[in-house]
Amino acid sequence: MDFENYFPIWNKLTATQKNLISDSLITQHVKKGTIIHNGNLDCTGLLLVKSGQLRTYLLSDEGREITLYRLFDMDMCLLSASCIIQSIQFEVTIEAEKDTDLWIIPAEIYKSIMQESAPVANYTNELMATRFSDVMWLIEQIMWKSLDKRVASFLLEETSIERTNELKITHETIASHLGSHREVITRMLRYFQSEGLVKLSRGKITILDSKNLEILRKS
Amino acid sequence: MDFENYFPIWNKLTATQKNLISDSLITQHVKKGTIIHNGNLDCTGLLLVKSGQLRTYLLSDEGREITLYRLFDMDMCLLSASCIIQSIQFEVTIEAEKDTDLWIIPAEIYKSIMQESAPVANYTNELMATRFSDVMWLIEQIMWKSLDKRVASFLLEETSIERTNELKITHETIASHLGSHREVITRMLRYFQSEGLVKLSRGKITILDSKNLEILRKS
Numbered sequence: 001m002d003f004e005n006y007f008p009i010w011n012k013l014t015a016t017q018k019n020l021i022s023d024s025l026i027t028q029h030v031k032k033g034t035i036i037h038n039g040n041l042d043c044t045g046l047l048l049v050k051s052g053q054l055r056t057y058l059l060s061d062e063g064r065e066i067t068l069y070r071l072f073d074m075d076m077c078l079l080s081a082s083c084i085i086q087s088i089q090f091e092v093t094i095e096a097e098k099d100t101d102l103w104i105i106p107a108e109i110y111k112s113i114m115q116e117s118a119p120v121a122n123y124t125n126e127l128m129a130t131r132f133s134d135v136m137w138l139i140e141q142i143m144w145k146s147l148d149k150r151v152a153s154f155l156l157e158e159t160s161i162e163r164t165n166e167l168k169i170t171h172e173t174i175a176s177h178l179g180s181h182r183e184v185i186t187r188m189l190r191y192f193q194s195e196g197l198v199k200l201s202r203g204k205i206t207i208l209d210s211k212n213l214e215i216l217r218k219s
Numbered sequence: 220m221d222f223e224n225y226f227p228i229w230n231k232l233t234a235t236q237k238n239l240i241s242d243s244l245i246t247q248h249v250k251k252g253t254i255i256h257n258g259n260l261d262c263t264g265l266l267l268v269k270s271g272q273l274r275t276y277l278l279s280d281e282g283r284e285i286t287l288y289r290l291f292d293m294d295m296c297l298l299s300a301s302c303i304i305q306s307i308q309f310e311v312t313i314e315a316e317k318d319t320d321l322w323i324i325p326a327e328i329y330k331s332i333m334q335e336s337a338p339v340a341n342y343t344n345e346l347m348a349t350r351f352s353d354v355m356w357l358i359e360q361i362m363w364k365s366l367d368k369r370v371a372s373f374l375l376e377e378t379s380i381e382r383t384n385e386l387k388i389t390h391e392t393i394a395s396h397l398g399s400h401r402e403v404i405t406r407m408l409r410y411f412q413s414e415g416l417v418k419l420s421r422g423k424i425t426i427l428d429s430k431n432l433e434i435l436r437k438s
Binding site for chain 1: 304345346347349358398
């Protein structure tokens, strides 16, 4: 079984706990665009990304979005099992940004093991702290960074994830990631274009000068 | 010892663990305005508020502040012991907003117990999830609520905490809580005054119409 290489504390589980997980483990393939977890409506379980890309975001009553963090190969998603921790009182949406292969440990199984096992509970702590840190970073971005730096940062991140300077992404999508409005993003991108940082074309943004985008991001 | 009534999982500790905590427990009285924890510079330990009021906030490089959450009687503060969880990669400042009596469980002692005890590790999980939820609520406020609603909400919260309609607070202080600028807060308060919601005088804000402030907050 491949799973044990992906689950970092596998060796700290008892034989019974290993069997419990092995017997209940679900393998799933989800298509790009699938909503995997939708607020507190479902308590899917712990997700472990085998390969692919997930996006966790907040959704407002009016349908606005802001990306909290993304998950890549070997990342573990705790908030899809938020029901196992009573004090988690917020709702996030998780969406497959690419075709994704994942394992799911059902929430009830994980919860029962976590309650008896100090290593599993401490591992869960570290998982939550990682996501908490992502969100604190986001607050700092929103509060102290102006939007030009946030857009520059987003474009650089995307080129790094996609490994290309030609990003197939709409202004609307960038707005959703950053919790902004399309019109505002379009204005910013046009400014970037006038500065020679990017080239805009239909449904595509080409990064022309990543060095100066990096300088802008850090300024 | 009074402490055991304040510490919710005291009965789930072993005799050895109880002794370890009792023997290392520190009692402290801090004056209003004292900085109790300053980023990752110190790893104070877990704080348990006996009586008083603490404020946890983010501080930017430029000295701007935004309040993350406050702690009151019987509240437990985990982030003052952030060193015990490796994945916490952000820095907060904790300040006594009132004269405060607290107990401190030294970080190393708590960490050693947490690593061997599933109940303590799970309790820590719940503590972190509570703060994480506070911060997620804050993001939603920042992202989707306009500043008038946030100021209304802050004023109502203060009257509830202080149990008075006469708040002795400066515009500068409100700006620090909300991560805004003094000038912006002053303009908003003057607008509130023109609407008959508050009365402004030197160093004091009197709430005149909490009913309509409440309506504004929820609008």
